[in-house]
Amino acid sequence: MIVALLTLEYITNFIARRCLQMDNDARQYAPSAARNRDPIWEVLKPHLPSRGLVLEVASGSGEHTVHFARASNSELIYQPSDPNPLARASIDAWAEASGLANIRPSIALDAAADVWPIERADVVICINMIHISPWSSTVGLMRGAGRMLPAGGLLFLYGPYRREGQHMAPSNEEFDRDLRRRNPEWGVRDLEGVADLASQSGFGPPAIAQMPANNLSLLFRRTA
Numbered sequence: 001m002i003v004a005l006l007t008l009e010y011i012t013n014f015i016a017r018r019c020l021q022m023d024n025d026a027r028q029y030a031p032s033a034a035r036n037r038d039p040i041w042e043v044l045k046p047h048l049p050s051r052g053l054v055l056e057v058a059s060g061s062g063e064h065t066v067h068f069a070r071a072s073n074s075e076l077i078y079q080p081s082d083p084n085p086l087a088r089a090s091i092d093a094w095a096e097a098s099g100l101a102n103i104r105p106s107i108a109l110d111a112a113a114d115v116w117p118i119e120r121a122d123v124v125i126c127i128n129m130i131h132i133s134p135w136s137s138t139v140g141l142m143r144g145a146g147r148m149l150p151a152g153g154l155l156f157l158y159g160p161y162r163r164e165g166q167h168m169a170p171s172n173e174e175f176d177r178d179l180r181r182r183n184p185e186w187g188v189r190d191l192e193g194v195a196d197l198a199s200q201s202g203f204g205p206p207a208i209a210q211m212p213a214n215n216l217s218l219l220f221r222r223t224a
């Protein structure tokens with residue numbers, strides 16, 4: 001009888017602890033981040049400095065930040081950001097759970113804003129934001145990255161693009177229609193338009209890497 005009661009108490013406490021953990025856990029899970037983080041890392045890794053500051057714009061759940069920070073030299077510091085407070089809570093929860101010392105607390109950064117809450121970075125990365133935000137966010141991203149980065153500094157973008165006015169696959173075209181239905185200001189952008197904007201902010205033409213699921217990585221370097 002005593003054993004049965006103790007077992008019951010143990011089980012009740014276990015369930016209560018799990019529920020509390022779930023209630024307090026702000027971590028969000030983005031299935032696309034789990035799929036694309038390794039292919040992105042393979043492209044990004046050779047271009048990163050061994051030390052310095054990586055600013056991530058639109059970190060979302062924070063899973064990329066943690067994945068990249070874990071795989072990086074501990075002297076390469078990551079600064080995640082997102083305008084959405086729920087995203088920032090998720091980023092900070094992932095960072096805390098990782099135990100990594102090279103991730104700073106997330107900051108509220110709206111790419112479209114004229115002033116950003118950070119002045120310098122050695123690298124700026126932005127994954128899957130350009131098509132899921134108004135064009136003004138891309139304009140702001142280019143201006144902000146142009147201000148942030150030193151000569152030679154890397155701006156890394158990842159997402160779907162049209163090339164010479166054409167979608168790269170029927171699935172991208174359908175995705176574009178869906179985005180525009182959800183918000184007429186969103187949509188898959190023309191690579192040439194994004195590169196044009198980048199050049200106005202002091203970047204050279206991008207190196208382009210074909211990625212899985214008809215996405216591209218674009219690597220822009222700040223010219224002197």
Ligand SMILES: C[S@@+](CC[C@H](N)C(=O)[O-])C[C@H]1O[C@@H](n2cnc3c(N)ncnc32)[C@H](O)[C@@H]1O
Pocket residue numbers: 030032033057058059060061064082083084087109110111112126127128129132133137
């Ligand atoms: C599709 S999610 C991508 C998140 C993450 N980078 C990923 O790939 O999993 C788009 C993110 O862009 C952020 N976002 C939208 N507009 C933004 C803006 N103007 N400035 C910065 N981030 C923005 C959203 O809050 C959201 O977290």
